[in-house]
Amino acid sequence: MRNIKLVLEYDGTNYAGWQRQKNALSIQQVVEEALYKLTGEKITVIGAGRTDSGVHARGQVANFFTASRIPADRFSFALNSLLPYDIRVLESQEVPLEFHARYWAKAKQYRYSICARTHAPAIGRNYYYHVPDVLDVEAMNAAAQYIIGTHDFKAFQSAGSSVKNTVRTIYQARWIWEPPCYLYFDIKGNGFLYNMVRILVGTFIEIGRHRLQESDMKRILELGDRDKAGPTAPAHGLCLEKVYY
Amino acid sequence: MRNIKLVLEYDGTNYAGWQRQKNALSIQQVVEEALYKLTGEKITVIGAGRTDSGVHARGQVANFFTASRIPADRFSFALNSLLPYDIRVLESQEVPLEFHARYWAKAKQYRYSICARTHAPAIGRNYYYHVPDVLDVEAMNAAAQYIIGTHDFKAFQSAGSSVKNTVRTIYQARWIWEPPCYLYFDIKGNGFLYNMVRILVGTFIEIGRHRLQESDMKRILELGDRDKAGPTAPAHGLCLEKVYY
Numbered sequence: 351m352r353n354i355k356l357v358l359e360y361d362g363t364n365y366a367g368w369q370r371q372k373n374a375l376s377i378q379q380v381v382e383e384a385l386y387k388l389t390g391e392k393i394t395v396i397g398a399g400r401t402d403s404g405v406h407a408r409g410q411v412a413n414f415f416t417a418s419r420i421p422a423d424r425f426s427f428a429l430n431s432l433l434p435y436d437i438r439v440l441e442s443q444e445v446p447l448e449f450h451a452r453y454w455a456k457a458k459q460y461r462y463s464i465c466a467r468t469h470a471p472a473i474g475r476n477y478y479y480h481v482p483d484v485l486d487v488e489a490m491n492a493a494a495q496y497i498i499g500t501h502d503f504k505a506f507q508s509a510g511s512s513v514k515n516t517v518r519t520i521y522q523a524r525w526i527w528e529p530p531c532y533l534y535f536d537i538k539g540n541g542f543l544y545n546m547v548r549i550l551v552g553t554f555i556e557i558g559r560h561r562l563q564e565s566d567m568k569r570i571l572e573l574g575d576r577d578k579a580g581p582t583a584p585a586h587g588l589c590l591e592k593v594y595y
Numbered sequence: 596m597r598n599i600k601l602v603l604e605y606d607g608t609n610y611a612g613w614q615r616q617k618n619a620l621s622i623q624q625v626v627e628e629a630l631y632k633l634t635g636e637k638i639t640v641i642g643a644g645r646t647d648s649g650v651h652a653r654g655q656v657a658n659f660f661t662a663s664r665i666p667a668d669r670f671s672f673a674l675n676s677l678l679p680y681d682i683r684v685l686e687s688q689e690v691p692l693e694f695h696a697r698y699w700a701k702a703k704q705y706r707y708s709i710c711a712r713t714h715a716p717a718i719g720r721n722y723y724y725h726v727p728d729v730l731d732v733e734a735m736n737a738a739a740q741y742i743i744g745t746h747d748f749k750a751f752q753s754a755g756s757s758v759k760n761t762v763r764t765i766y767q768a769r770w771i772w773e774p775p776c777y778l779y780f781d782i783k784g785n786g787f788l789y790n791m792v793r794i795l796v797g798t799f800i801e802i803g804r805h806r807l808q809e810s811d812m813k814r815i816l817e818l819g820d821r822d823k824a825g826p827t828a829p830a831h832g833l834c835l836e837k838v839y840y
Contacts, residue, residue: 359717406718430714438717469675472604472683473651473722473834589718 351415354422355445356381356395356429358410361436363476363586367403368410377401377437381412384432388425389418398451398593399458402545404585406477409440409459409592413451457521457594459538462551462587467531478532479551479587485558487527493557493567494523494535497550504574506550507543508582516543516574525554536591545582552580596660599667600690601626601640601674603655606681608721608831612648613655622646622682626657629677633670634663643696643838644703647790649830651722654685654704654837658696702766702839704783707796707832712776723777724796724832730803732772738802738812739768739780742795749819751795752788753827761788761819770799781836790827797825 358381366374370382378395385393398411420428425442433439465471465478466485497503497520504516522538535551553570556562562580570578603626611619615627623640630638643656665673670687678684710716710723711730742748742765749761767783780796798815801807807825815823 359714361717361720408718426714435715435720436717438714440712440714467685469604469671469683469685470680472606472681473653474719475606475680477718 351417351447352422353413353415353445353447353449354425355441355443355449355451356412356414356425356439357441358412359408359438359440360406360410361476362401362404362406364436365403367405368397368399368401368407374403377410378412380433380437381429384429385414385416387432388420388428389416391416391418396451398455399542399590401588401590402585405588405590406586407590410590411451411455411593411595413445413449415447451593454595455541455593457538457540458542458590459522459536459592459594460542460547461589461591462535462537462547462583463589464533464535464551464555464587465531466533476586477589479584481555483559485533485555486560487525487533487558489560489564490525490535490554490558493554493564494525496564496568496571497523501571502574503543503546503571505570505576505579506546506553507576508545508549509576511544513543518542518546523550538594547588548583548585549576549579549581551583551587554580555583556580596662596692597667598658598660598690598692598694599670600686600688600694600696601657601659601670601684602686603657604653604683604685605651605655606721607646607649607651609681610648612650613642613644613646613652619648622655623657625678625682626674629674630659630661632677633665633673634661636661636663641696643700644787644835646833646835647830650833650835651831652835655835656696656700656838656840658690658694660692696838699840700786700838702783702785703787703835704767704781704837704839705787705792706834706836707780707782707792707828708834709778709780709796709800709832710776711778721831722834724829726800728804730778730800731805732770732778732803734805734809735770735780735799735803738799738809739770741809741813741816742768746816747819748788748791748816750815750821750824751791751798752821753790753794754821756789758788763787763791768795783839792833793828793830794821794824794826796828796832799825800828801825 667689
């Protein structure tokens, strides 16, 4: 048996997220079916993060076990010949049998993309959340300082989640303004609660609109109350950029 | 009668280009049909540039005449409520009756986008030309210097074009490298021959691969021979960014 690690890029628009599920097509299922065609084995692919429906990835990492004798670095080419164009394997390599894409992940980097102008984007419309308002990027960046470090992010977790430890460490959080109307939020942390990036972004947008103040980010963190945070920003603006091991 | 100027963004993926034609859906036709629904008038929309099938625009300009009493700045909102999501009107304003989107254009800016890595892009796959090679961006930029200024671009025109004067002035031409694998070519000129940007890009790519030398750009310009230039790069990497008046 060999353990193969993949780095994947995908456009999540037409999928019900990473994780396999009934009655909806997931990226995991499509990759597993391609592996079945390739190897004849019924393989389970372990992803580093369960991206939601509509969420994209430029650097999702996954691993799987195989008895196949295909050279590790050829899996990327062989899989790409079988996969649809909205899923690409960028790298494939053999890793130690102990490697586990999810448990071994030390940190993840996400990017959230916004198009802030009156009219919605036509180009890249599946990759940008359209906000038809002027956003105060300086205020958003000032608020971003409050989430850097180790905090209890209970307020930034979707209701119904059963995770007990809601403490996470954020290494980097910053907004980048690209004229004429594009905004990018880059965040790197040791882990993320369910919908955490999207609720953070929804809160930052309220700050950018001056409906909340910069210091409200600190207050909401301390209160730990989901209802005080902003709405969950839509999935299609989010992209899993990189997984660190 | 009033003359209304529009600025349009569109994703050209699903269209047979800007110009109306039989048996294929053009952006011009879709905009004219939306105007008919809105005003009841059979309106001809004049575009600044006839983008080819698959070519995108972030700043196409068009104008049309109407007897409708809709306030000029409301056309953008009204049209966007009728247009498909891959065509957006970013601005609408009244202009003098003499204004003509094509004849009045003083300069145009285009961007060509490349994804230069082993595997094709999944994200933005309709906006990037995939080149699975390492490209020498410095050599490409050195060659770009040769096309700046006023030159006869006969070598960079698709066969079958009937334009007599093939002299054009290029104000700006530069390649931008964005890690890890994206390349952008920004070019601004007073006018462009048929497929000129795409043939220039195809030639630059050959230089980036070291199949042609930097100085070959100068030689090809002087020879005026289409056969010496590189292949026509595919349409989907090209975007009309801005029209200057």
